[in-house]
Amino acid sequence: MSDSTPDHAAEFHAASGGLLRLLSALPGSYDGPQTPEAAPYGLVGVGEGTLAAHLLQALALPSLTRAGTQFVLGSPDVAAAATDYADLSEVAGATARRISTGGRPGEIDVLVPGGPLSTYHFAQAVAYASGHADEAAQADAALAALALRCAPNVEENNPARDLAWSLWGRTPLLLAASDADALPHAWQQLLARTGKTLAVPLLGDLLPLVSGAFDARHEQGDAKVALILGDTDPSLLLAREVLDSRIDEIIHVPAPDGAQGYPAALALWYFGAWVAAYLAERYGAEPADPAVLARAQATLSGEGGSEDGGDLRLTAPRDDLRRTRVDDAGPDWADARDEDDEDDLDDPDDREED
Incomplete structure (x- = not known):
């Protein structure tokens, strides 16, 4: 056995344990806006928001609306498509509510954590904002009950x-x-x-x-x-x-x-x-996202920006359970962030791995 085997095993258990801890803590971790937006509602998901939008069809939300609120779920790698949907909905007469794992401050209304568990945060944000608070609470209760049965310390049954x-x-x-x-x-x-x-x-x-x-x-x-x-x-x-x-x-x-x-x-x-x-x-595989996925998403999102900060972008660390930031959309949002949010800037070297 090579000398690298113990290190590899330790890395695997750390990655696996990290995701399992995140899963255990996920129920009830959404702490974003809970006030309903103006009805009627429409819902479109692209990129990291696609799966959440599909699951939210259980709330019978149509894809597009010409009035009320159009929810657009997305991520930096599909920013152009998300922007197009938001612009089209506003031209049609609706108010776009943009929920994303990152992007330019003026193009985000709700910032949610990235990674495979972002589906939960996307879904709960829309459930509350579309007037389904009871269903959102029931979902958290169901997840909490599952967490007790599926936790790593439960070795039998x-x-x-x-x-x-x-x-x-x-x-x-x-x-x-x-x-x-x-x-x-x-x-x-x-x-x-x-x-x-x-x-x-x-x-x-x-x-x-x-x-x-x-x-x-x-x-x-x-x-x-x-x-x-x-x-x-x-x-x-x-x-x-x-x-x-x-x-x-x-x-x-x-x-x-x-x-x-x-x-x-x-x-x-x-x-x-x-x-x-x-x-x-x-x-014996790491449950974390493969490096090639992160590189592909970074390439599509155009990460890096200009050296003078002229292309400021925001992102939530992947699979982090920090609470959602909500403010009026616009450049002032970036200026109002506190010191704890400094590493939320879209610098690939600062982003946490799964």
Whole structure:
């Protein structure tokens, strides 16, 4: 064994433990604005905000509105697209509310932490701002209950660890009811980004997919496990019957404690984050974002700015649980930050790793 092995093991356990601690502390950590904005509401997500916008469809928010408030969720790597959506909504007559993990101060209304756990902060910000405070509180309660069951100190009957063991060495197939396709989207992202595992979402009309996908090569069903996420419907139950004779195992992952709607969607995303973290641990892989992802996002966002500070940008450290900063949009925001926010400036050397 090489001399570097102990250091590598220590780095792995530090990275894994850091994410698990963040997951444990996540429920209730949103402390941004909770006052509803003017109705009606529209919601668009790009970049890091895409998944949160998809999960928030459980609140029946339309994509675009010509009045009231248009929420635009984004990140620095897709700043141009977010700006276009905000400008179009304001031309149409709505007020744009821009929620982002970073960018120019005048283009951000709410700054949230970056990284894979940003989905929680994006989602809760919109839930409160769209008048769904009760659902946001229910979601936090569901997450808190899950945290108690999935925490690293729970060694027996830990549902996240047990499911990670079932996924280890297999290719997950992700299924959900036709009105809940945000769940396969969420789990595919989590299992890839955190769990370092490719999962295959089965979307659309399930019966043609599951009835024909393995007929030409039956061995393709080996080492496959299907995860049925959330509530079932008649089509999903029939698809389960068909798959039962074609793949190794089928596991139903229901919403915890009978949760429904948005709380159920966010809770299932949170449970998937725990499963992904434990799966990475089982593979001996770091659950942190790969360096190539950070470099790609930095390249797309044009990080660096000018040396004279003429291109000032803000960012929240990745996977940090510092509270959301909210102020009137505009250059004065940058001047009003306190000393604790100095390292929030978008200097790649100052950004915390996962």
